[in-house]
Amino acid sequence: MNVLGFAWRSLVRQPARSTLGILGVAAVGALLFDMLLLSQGLLLSMRGLLDRMGFDVRVVSSDQFPGPGPDLDDAQTLAAQIAGLPSVRSVVTIRSESADLQRAGGESVRVTFLGVGGSTVRPWTVVSGRDIAADRELVLNAYAAEELDAAPGDAVLVKAFCFPEDTAPPQQTFRIAGIAEFLFDAPDTLGAATTADDLALACAQEAGKADFVAVVSAGDPEAAAAAISAQHPDLRAMTNEQAVGQLQQRGFTYFRQISTVLSTVTVSFALLLITVLLTVSVNQRLGEVAALRAIGFSQRRVVLDVLCESVLIVGIGGGLSLPLGWLLAQWLDGILKRMPNIPVQLHFFVFEPNALAVHALLLGATAILAAVYPMRIVARLPIAATLRNETVS
Amino acid sequence: MTNAVYHDTVLFADRVSRVFQMPAGPVVAVRDLTLTITQGEHAAIRGPSGCGKSTLLHMLGCVDTPTSGRLLFDGHDVTTLGDRARSLLRLRQIGFVFQRFFLLPMLTAAENVELPQAEAGVPKAERARRTFELLDYVGLAPRAGHRPSQLSGGEMQRVAIARALANRPRLLLADEPTGELDQTTGEQVAALLDRVNADGTALVIVTHDPALAGRARRILTMRDGRIEHEATQ
Numbered sequence: 001m002n003v004l005g006f007a008w009r010s011l012v013r014q015p016a017r018s019t020l021g022i023l024g025v026a027a028v029g030a031l032l033f034d035m036l037l038l039s040q041g042l043l044l045s046m047r048g049l050l051d052r053m054g055f056d057v058r059v060v061s062s063d064q065f066p067g068p069g070p071d072l073d074d075a076q077t078l079a080a081q082i083a084g085l086p087s088v089r090s091v092v093t094i095r096s097e098s099a100d101l102q103r104a105g106g107e108s109v110r111v112t113f114l115g116v117g118g119s120t121v122r123p124w125t126v127v128s129g130r131d132i133a134a135d136r137e138l139v140l141n142a143y144a145a146e147e148l149d150a151a152p153g154d155a156v157l158v159k160a161f162c163f164p165e166d167t168a169p170p171q172q173t174f175r176i177a178g179i180a181e182f183l184f185d186a187p188d189t190l191g192a193a194t195t196a197d198d199l200a201l202a203c204a205q206e207a208g209k210a211d212f213v214a215v216v217s218a219g220d221p222e223a224a225a226a227a228i229s230a231q232h233p234d235l236r237a238m239t240n241e242q243a244v245g246q247l248q249q250r251g252f253t254y255f256r257q258i259s260t261v262l263s264t265v266t267v268s269f270a271l272l273l274i275t276v277l278l279t280v281s282v283n284q285r286l287g288e289v290a291a292l293r294a295i296g297f298s299q300r301r302v303v304l305d306v307l308c309e310s311v312l313i314v315g316i317g318g319g320l321s322l323p324l325g326w327l328l329a330q331w332l333d334g335i336l337k338r339m340p341n342i343p344v345q346l347h348f349f350v351f352e353p354n355a356l357a358v359h360a361l362l363l364g365a366t367a368i369l370a371a372v373y374p375m376r377i378v379a380r381l382p383i384a385a386t387l388r389n390e391t392v393s
Numbered sequence: 394m395t396n397a398v399y400h401d402t403v404l405f406a407d408r409v410s411r412v413f414q415m416p417a418g419p420v421v422a423v424r425d426l427t428l429t430i431t432q433g434e435h436a437a438i439r440g441p442s443g444c445g446k447s448t449l450l451h452m453l454g455c456v457d458t459p460t461s462g463r464l465l466f467d468g469h470d471v472t473t474l475g476d477r478a479r480s481l482l483r484l485r486q487i488g489f490v491f492q493r494f495f496l497l498p499m500l501t502a503a504e505n506v507e508l509p510q511a512e513a514g515v516p517k518a519e520r521a522r523r524t525f526e527l528l529d530y531v532g533l534a535p536r537a538g539h540r541p542s543q544l545s546g547g548e549m550q551r552v553a554i555a556r557a558l559a560n561r562p563r564l565l566l567a568d569e570p571t572g573e574l575d576q577t578t579g580e581q582v583a584a585l586l587d588r589v590n591a592d593g594t595a596l597v598i599v600t601h602d603p604a605l606a607g608r609a610r611r612i613l614t615m616r617d618g619r620i621e622h623e624a625t626q
């Protein structure tokens with residue numbers, strides 16, 4: 001029987017206590033796993049969303065991202081200039097406002113109203129009907145279509161609310177070309193989109209305003225961003241990675257901090273639990289340990305036995321914690337996503353292999369640290385005195 | 394000491410003392426005691442409670458170190474050895490039998506006997522063979538797969554003797570081996586120990602039981618940490 005087998009027998013010998021330890025580690029490990037998924041989740045998910053939108057560089061007027069109101073005034077010209085760069089494949093201008101949509105005789109519905117100019121690349125996927133092809137057409141997301149009780153081909157009245165709100169644009173009639181899935185879509189966000197020109201029309205403003213310019217590079221986003229910055233030193237061109245980096249610096253560090261604090265607390269709990277269980281268990285069999293030492297087991301061997309018990313408890317508990325943590329993450333993600341204005345594709349808990357490695361590392365360290373005190377007890381056990389005590393008592 | 398005697402000597406305790414420093418003052422458990430244990434010897438140590446029998450046995454078994462004096466095992470001073478070397482010496486050369494058996498409850502009789510062999514690095518097949526041979530020797534081959542909780546006290550002690558013999562020690566030390574057993578069972582265990590000794594292993598038994606002590610060829614009587622009387626029969 002090897003050392004692990006021996007440790008296993010020692011665990012099985014006290015099934016209730018061992019189960020308690022394993023379940024404790026499973027619970028703590030699940031929480032820890034979730035903290036790790038949470039600490040990076042939003043950023044990874046954001047990054048994924050940005051990548052999936054098909055744009056790899058975005059151009060804004062300042063380094064505010066996302067900033068309020070349309071900051072770019074002559075986006076059309078800007079887009080044309082950027083499109084001329086060899087490192088750029090295509091360019092889209094994006095402006096976001098809101099609008100009340102209304103079918104004849106129906107209730108009006110407030111939606112986010114996007115205006116997209118430039119190339120034919122769109123930040124949405126048409127799911128029924130067709131894409132915008134003519135003037136005064138728009139696409140709706142499924143939720144808006146449902147609220148409006150509208151289908152492709154129907155006409156809707158659009159009353160836009162545009163930044164700055166110094167104009168009161170008249171209602172315009174648009175036709176619904178199709179139903180689309182917007183990439184930054186929240187399940188309870190009502191959305192519509194049209195061309196940049198038609199949004200300007202609905203706003204009764206001059207065409208050309210945009211929140212930002214989205215660029216598809218010819219393959220190297222860094223080079224494209226650098227070329228755009230060189231062409232327009234007054235603007236800021238950010239790759240998706242930089243955009244996410246900025247998000248991380250500005251608002252998301254607290255996710256990390258919270259998860260670090262909570263991870264530390266949960267791991268300390270596991271540490272104490274295992275230390276207590278092992279210490280109690282070792283103290284109960286001091287006589288046996290002394291006898292093993294007397295028949296020739298080395299100090300190293302009896303210490304290793306305790307360590308192996310710790311590793312087994314934490315290993316089995318840690319193994320269980322992964323599926324448990326995964327289920328818990330799905331559940332928590334569902335809860336968090338019920339907050340308003342969270343895009344469907346955005347997740348708070350995102351798996352990455354690194355999380356698994358850190359999880360294993362932290363639990364491994366827990367197993368070792370938790371065993372330190374009970375290992376010390378067996379290492380320092382005076383053999384003769386213990387044998388005597390165990391016989392006299 | 395002549396060369397012949399020297400070679401015949403398993404253990405030589407040379408004016409060993411063991412003093413325990415207690416808050417109320419030092420306790421001298423063994424005092425300046427000299428003792429030679431030779432190959433194949435059968436010795437019993439007796440004496441009133443607290444006279445230092447167990448302390449002496451523990452020093453002879455290298456689980457405790459004299460506070461003064463030397464202990465030579467096979468002519469080598471073992472008082473200065475580190476834990477690893479002492480453990481190895483106990484593992485290969487010394488067998489221990491305890492009053493309370495100290496079998497591991499989660500292992501079967503066979504596994505308990507195998508344990509010190511595994512620790513000594515004996516190959517698996519050899520271990521299995523030796524374990525069966527030993528259980529057969531102590532008359533418990535049919536109980537090989539039983540846990541200690543399924544054995545009687547006498548049977549547990551016989552398994553413990555088999556475990557002590559697992560690595561063919563030159564010296565077997567037993568502290569009150571029949572202390573927890575009734576008279577009949579105690580006699581069976583005593584007979585087994587006699588046989589172990591007859592088969593060549595030096596045997597030192599600490600006991601209060603005159604019948605058990607009476608089986609030894611050499612009877613040492615201790616008082617106040619010293620050997621007060623020695624008789625050979």
Ligand SMILES: Nc1ncnc2c1ncn2[C@@H]1O[C@H](COP(=O)(O)OP(=O)(O)OP(=O)(O)O)[C@@H](O)[C@H]1O
Pocket residue numbers: 384385388413415420421422441442443444445446447448449
């Ligand atoms: N670890 C220890 N710490 C302090 N005193 C000890 C220790 N071990 C033994 N002693 C003391 O040393 C003396 C001898 O003890 P020991 O156990 O060797 O006696 P013994 O002859 O085996 O007694 P018994 O027949 O009751 O087993 C006693 O006075 C005891 O209190």
Ligand SMILES: [Mg+2]
Pocket residue numbers: 446447448568
């Ligand atoms: Mg004693």
